[in-house]
Amino acid sequence: MKHNTLDGVKMLHHDEMRNYDRIQGKIVSVIMNHGCKIIETPSFEDYDVYQHFFPHLRQQMVKTIDTDGRVLVLRPDVTLPLVETAAREFPRSNQLLKFGYVSTVFREYFGRSTYGKDFLQGGIEILGDSSPECDGEVIVMAAEVLKAVGVEQIRIDMGTAAYTQALFDGLPLSEQEKMQLREYLSDRNLVALRRYVASLALNSDARRALEALPVLFGPYAQTLSKAREYSINSGMLNALSRLERVYDYILYAGFADKVQLDFGFASKLDYYTDTVFKVYIDGALYDVIDGGRYDTLSAQFGVDRPACGFGMNINLLYEYMSDAGLLAHTEPSFQLVVSYTKADQTVIRDLMYWRSLGFRVAAYPDSSFIDSRDYSIHAIYRNGSYYKDGKELTAVELEELVRGL
Structure with missing residues (x-):
């Protein structure tokens, strides 16, 4: 009898399990030190909910049918079910909720030498706090997690979706034209972006700001100064002022030397509303942690509540640590x-x-x-x-x- 092997599906062995357990323990310790409660969201979620909020995950979802004939998906994300459950169980919008988790997420991922159909994801979500200091704490926690497992050489790319949104709000364009701009920005397609911007009825300051966005990144002070020069309305300046307060928190926490600014972050889905960030490990070609502020998601479930958080792919972190010789030597079974x-x-x-x-x-x-x-x-x-x-x-x-x- 011939057996077909599923691509991207493998067994974890003893040494791997022990190292994953050690990494997980370090992550949980850091986030609990910040007052986060450890939770676990359901393994199955309603397909229609994800289809509505995260259509970009549609092709990656693992689907099944329950006994009532409803289409379910194995958890492709933690944020959505966490926010939905919090809205139901904690309806007071200004109640501070700090949650942490380490859960299996069922969607594809690709590393430098690994690939899988599911991965272990760790992360935190802080609900009910709209302050820039909350964003700073989220970013600091991400840096602390990596430091706790022995990863010191990191780079934090930080930006603000509010800056881009304020720019777009001031443009005399249709929603379809703005959507096209977001697509080019998300892909960092400079040639197509400049060609499209040239075709729009915009003044020179707006054109200059739009063309600068994808390449507006680099050291904190220098890039912030350039971002001010491109600001064409008070909303953009207010976004920069808030970003400065986030940076101050990171500075006082001792991680400012890891930060650079990147105003090229863009999403076709308008998921993030303000601070956005990615954390890269030196030598890795991909980010292992990403997150930011998303203040409008909870309102979709009846509770208008600000939120900020991050998620990290622990499998990619494990791959890097293995290549860098940072995994602990395990004892025989x-x-x-x-x-x-x-x-x-x-x-x-x-x-x-x-x-x-x-x-x-x-x-x-x-x-x-x-x-x-x-x-x-x-x-x-x-x-x-x-x-x-x-x-x-x-x-x-x-x-x-x-x-x-």
């Missing part, structure tokens, strides 16, 4: 393995006693094979005695060897 020709009362009781002490012990018939990399000590049991490397040992002597590891 078993401290002791005991092979036997026949198991009797003595060996069974010894095994149970050692396990009650917390030792990792395996026992198997001597006709079976066990990989020598999976254990530290191998002993042979025969007629009430243990033998290691040809030397006879008592159960107490064998126990002492294990204690000495």
Whole structure:
């Protein structure tokens, strides 16, 4: 019988599981230190909800049918179900809610050398706080998470969707024309953008600002100064003033040297409303963390509540840490393995006693094979005695060897 292997589906092995557990523990520790409560959203979500809010995920969703005939999807995102649930369970719009999570997300991802149909995602969502200091804390948490797992060389690209929105609000254009502009900006298609801008009925200041957006990035002070020069209305200047307060928080927290500004962030979906950011690891070709402020999403579920958060692909982080030699060396699965020709009362009781002490012990018939990399000590049991490397040992002597590891 021929078995087809699903592309992008693999088993995690012992060493990987232990390292993932260590990384997850570090992430949870950091976000709990900031007062976040750890939560888990449902594994299944309504397809129509995602179809409405995140149509760009449509092709990546894993769909199924429930017993009532409804189309469901395996969780392709955490933010949406979290915000929806919070609106239902915590209807007071100004109540401060700080949530953290580590959950499996079911959609494709691509790394430098890895690919999968699901990945472990960690993140936080702060609801009910509209302040720029909240945005600063979210970005600092992202940096702290990476520092906690040993990743020091990072770059934080920070921008503000409010700056772009204020520019668009002041343009005498139709929604269709603005949508086309957003598409070119999102793709950073400079040639098409300039050609399209030239065809629109705009004054020279507006043209200059639109053409500058995709290339308006670099060191904080220098780029902020240029952004002021391109500001053509008070809304754009107000967005920059708020961005300065976000930066001040990051500065006081000790991560300002990691920050550069990027005003080229754009989304066709208008998901983010103000601060946006991505965190890159030195040597990686992709961001491992992205997030920002999204103040209008909760209102779609009946509670008008500001929100800011981030998500990180832990599988991509793991790939980088593996390549950089930052993963911990793990111990063998078993401290002791005991092979036997026949198991009797003595060996069974010894095994149970050692396990009650917390030792990792395996026992198997001597006709079976066990990989020598999976254990530290191998002993042979025969007629009430243990033998290691040809030397006879008592159960107490064998126990002492294990204690000495």
